Amino acid sequence: MKETIIRAQGLTRIYGRHRALDGVDITINRGDICGLIGRNGAGKTTMLKIFTGLSIPDEGSYELFGKTGEQERGRIGCLIDSPAFFGNLSAHDNLKYYCILKGITDLSKIDTALERVGLTNTGRKKYRNFSLGMKQRLGIALAILDEPELLILDEPINGLDPIGISDMRDLFIKLNEELGITIVISSHILSELYTLAGRFVFIEEGRILKDVSKEELDDECRVSINITCNDLSRAAAVLEEQCGIMDYKITDDRTIKVYDEVNENFLQDRLREEGIGVMSTVRKGISLEDYFKMLVGGKANG
Amino acid sequence: MIYIVILLSITTVVSTVLLLMQKKEIANIRSSLKKIREDRSSEKLHSVTGTAETDALITEINSLLEDLRAESMLYRRRRHELDNMLTNISHDLRTPLTSALGYLEIVREGGISEEEEERELAVISERLGRLRELIDSFFEFSRIVSEDKEPSKETINLVALIEDSVSGFYDVYEDSGRHIELDLKGTRFDIVSNRMMLLRIVDNLISNSYKHGSGDLHIIKEDNKLIFGNEMPEGELTDVSRVFDEFWTTDVSRTKGSTGLGLAIVKQFSEMLNIGISADAEDGSFRIVLDLAGIRA
Amino acid sequence: MVNILKADLFRIGKDRIWIIVLAALLIVYTIPGLYTLKPMGGMSLYDQGLYMDLNEYVESRLPDYGVEYAYELTTEQYREIVFSFEGYKTDVDIICGVNFPLFEVIVVLEVLLVTRDFSVHSIKNTLSSPIRRKTYYFAKYAAIMLLSVSIVVVVNLMVWIANMIINGPERSLPFGTLIVITLLSLMPLTAYVSMIHAVAFLIRKSLPYSLVTIGTTLAWGNILLNILLILGGGSARVVNLIAYLPSMMYSAVTCTHAEDYVPYIYICIALCVTLTAVSLAGGYLFFKNREIK
Numbered sequence: 001m002k003e004t005i006i007r008a009q010g011l012t013r014i015y016g017r018h019r020a021l022d023g024v025d026i027t028i029n030r031g032d033i034c035g036l037i038g039r040n041g042a043g044k045t046t047m048l049k050i051f052t053g054l055s056i057p058d059e060g061s062y063e064l065f066g067k068t069g070e071q072e073r074g075r076i077g078c079l080i081d082s083p084a085f086f087g088n089l090s091a092h093d094n095l096k097y098y099c100i101l102k103g104i105t106d107l108s109k110i111d112t113a114l115e116r117v118g119l120t121n122t123g124r125k126k127y128r129n130f131s132l133g134m135k136q137r138l139g140i141a142l143a144i145l146d147e148p149e150l151l152i153l154d155e156p157i158n159g160l161d162p163i164g165i166s167d168m169r170d171l172f173i174k175l176n177e178e179l180g181i182t183i184v185i186s187s188h189i190l191s192e193l194y195t196l197a198g199r200f201v202f203i204e205e206g207r208i209l210k211d212v213s214k215e216e217l218d219d220e221c222r223v224s225i226n227i228t229c230n231d232l233s234r235a236a237a238v239l240e241e242q243c244g245i246m247d248y249k250i251t252d253d254r255t256i257k258v259y260d261e262v263n264e265n266f267l268q269d270r271l272r273e274e275g276i277g278v279m280s281t282v283r284k285g286i287s288l289e290d291y292f293k294m295l296v297g298g299k300a301n302g
Numbered sequence: 303m304i305y306i307v308i309l310l311s312i313t314t315v316v317s318t319v320l321l322l323m324q325k326k327e328i329a330n331i332r333s334s335l336k337k338i339r340e341d342r343s344s345e346k347l348h349s350v351t352g353t354a355e356t357d358a359l360i361t362e363i364n365s366l367l368e369d370l371r372a373e374s375m376l377y378r379r380r381r382h383e384l385d386n387m388l389t390n391i392s393h394d395l396r397t398p399l400t401s402a403l404g405y406l407e408i409v410r411e412g413g414i415s416e417e418e419e420e421r422e423l424a425v426i427s428e429r430l431g432r433l434r435e436l437i438d439s440f441f442e443f444s445r446i447v448s449e450d451k452e453p454s455k456e457t458i459n460l461v462a463l464i465e466d467s468v469s470g471f472y473d474v475y476e477d478s479g480r481h482i483e484l485d486l487k488g489t490r491f492d493i494v495s496n497r498m499m500l501l502r503i504v505d506n507l508i509s510n511s512y513k514h515g516s517g518d519l520h521i522i523k524e525d526n527k528l529i530f531g532n533e534m535p536e537g538e539l540t541d542v543s544r545v546f547d548e549f550w551t552t553d554v555s556r557t558k559g560s561t562g563l564g565l566a567i568v569k570q571f572s573e574m575l576n577i578g579i580s581a582d583a584e585d586g587s588f589r590i591v592l593d594l595a596g597i598r599a
Numbered sequence: 600m601v602n603i604l605k606a607d608l609f610r611i612g613k614d615r616i617w618i619i620v621l622a623a624l625l626i627v628y629t630i631p632g633l634y635t636l637k638p639m640g641g642m643s644l645y646d647q648g649l650y651m652d653l654n655e656y657v658e659s660r661l662p663d664y665g666v667e668y669a670y671e672l673t674t675e676q677y678r679e680i681v682f683s684f685e686g687y688k689t690d691v692d693i694i695c696g697v698n699f700p701l702f703e704v705i706v707v708l709e710v711l712l713v714t715r716d717f718s719v720h721s722i723k724n725t726l727s728s729p730i731r732r733k734t735y736y737f738a739k740y741a742a743i744m745l746l747s748v749s750i751v752v753v754v755n756l757m758v759w760i761a762n763m764i765i766n767g768p769e770r771s772l773p774f775g776t777l778i779v780i781t782l783l784s785l786m787p788l789t790a791y792v793s794m795i796h797a798v799a800f801l802i803r804k805s806l807p808y809s810l811v812t813i814g815t816t817l818a819w820g821n822i823l824l825n826i827l828l829i830l831g832g833g834s835a836r837v838v839n840l841i842a843y844l845p846s847m848m849y850s851a852v853t854c855t856h857a858e859d860y861v862p863y864i865y866i867c868i869a870l871c872v873t874l875t876a877v878s879l880a881g882g883y884l885f886f887k888n889r890e891i892k
Contacts (some may be wrong), residue, residue: 236404
């Protein structure tokens, strides 16, 4: 049984007449890397703001580490919106300020964090002279400064160059594997999160559209012909024997997924000829971005 | 007089404040430690008032807590691996079993020619053989993982051992038009190791290269290093850092006949025999390098 | 709580330019005033008519110097006149007078510690993990109080010592009186800091906050005075209540034995306490559930 880190029920946040969050239920377990995906203004930031105490929900409740209220918030590190630091201080001094503030006694953590995000060579350079990417890295450094148990990152790779993005992804995976840090990360681009997260939560207009694991997402996106029939064992034999199909998978008691490139009508006819009751054959598979558009677009049309 | 009084009262106020701060800090350390113990969390201590001595104390305790966290992470990862193993076993066993049952059904229904029946039975037997192979490797792997016993060692001629192993694969390779090229620099290279386990390492590496690689297999000895190199089909290998993980396989559907355990066993054995092992892949070639420096006779 | 204080002090320490400017301002405000006997820009007891006797005494001496109005006197002549007045202390005017313009400094402190945190959004870093809003609000208040109190104490001591050197011990307040005056001047200071603190959390952005507070602080004495004059029908008592800080009234009591100010001192203290409580609570309630951008 995995420990629950975040459990939210019916979270609702209303700005004026706009419902930024509309009854969101979500559970995040220890060790997850959970990707929140939605368009700009879908409610990702609002949700993360509520978990980090920057916003107070109008309805609903949430628990952090199994406890309500603010008491466990010290176990979170976060980067919400754009990074924000004092322009007249250097990277090191900015982090030192937060070390004192949070009561972190071991100041060598500052160098560790800066090293992890690759900001060791900024020296006395003031924050206001930093490039966008450097600011973003410093924001991440603050989030991981205390090696928290839960890392909440809102669009953390905005403004980073491709090498920076790949560096940060490696960093997050390393933190997750070595320190067991649970990560909640948001983005409006699915492919950015694809190689990082193990779970994907699609959010649109303040509601959760879909909550899938990486395996499920892979399965949905991989081109395959899903055959639902009444006799799987024989169907498998027929597929191999008569259709020459070797790349297939039996996913549950009624479905075979065929990954080979064949005509689905051909398969259907063959199976029927052998007296196997075929309920349906469906061709599935779609690119990640199309999948996202389909989810979001489906909502907009419906 | 009045100045002395003022000086004294200032001193008293300052030392009282310092004392109270320390008292509060100690209370904070106590309650935080209690909470960490009760919640089994991997939190760390934070100072609330921060005098030099208490800060140093907190830093020390935190180092201890960090070690504890690393330990529990290791434990968690092991458990996770075990969970994965169970899931994978059931998945891996299901596909050959279901298809064997399917063929069996066809045979039992009858109405097919003897020749055809013969062929179906051959397939069934092949599937069941595969099933046995899978089960065997699971057992072997779990035995290795759970066994902490130090393997018995003797002096072995590595060159002879490799030639021995290669001869067992000769037919398989030649049948598919591929070759195993040996470049072992001489006929004798003595090392101290366990023959059974070493043989298993070499066998697994050769069969792994046969199953997943393409083209010829080159086995080269350079100084104290033994290199297994072969070509890799385009796009086959996605993540070289994971090749030694249990159940990691490039073949997602698991119908080609790989358990993903071969290299995990190689890794486990190598570690037990004090052999350094690493993998790298570039430009369509894949290499596994065994470092034998530590076990030369 | 202590951590926020320490962190803020660390950060302010990095703003060396501000400290230098502040120190320079204080010296310019106070030391020359000890010679001219008029604080720069501050309220003078003499101007406010608290030193009635001194006022009359100076007027009576004008013919000796052949001038018609007091402002025509040179600094040397003025010094001569007031030095011959029995019981006059040269530092009380500066000490009480300088505390008032010091209030501007608090506005700056609030910008440094609070509104800049909102303006650069660094407050979300602070609030998002360990610091509760209540702690944040009151720790910032404590930081500003600590800084303002130390500034007032340092300034009062500095003026007192400088006056000893420039005008001699016989023209200086007794040390006990200095302490009481300092404590009394902390009363309206507390009320003022609380109000400004609440306003800072109400407005939250540096620029509009500075515009509002600096403007009103400069004008508040005059505006309030005029309003009270109109409302109170020109009653001197009502005007005194607001316009004079208790420290001024106390110094009037000690220096010129104007005993009738004593009840006003108590009323003023009560007023300060009420203002402090109301604005602190109001500011916190406003901030408590606010969304942080």
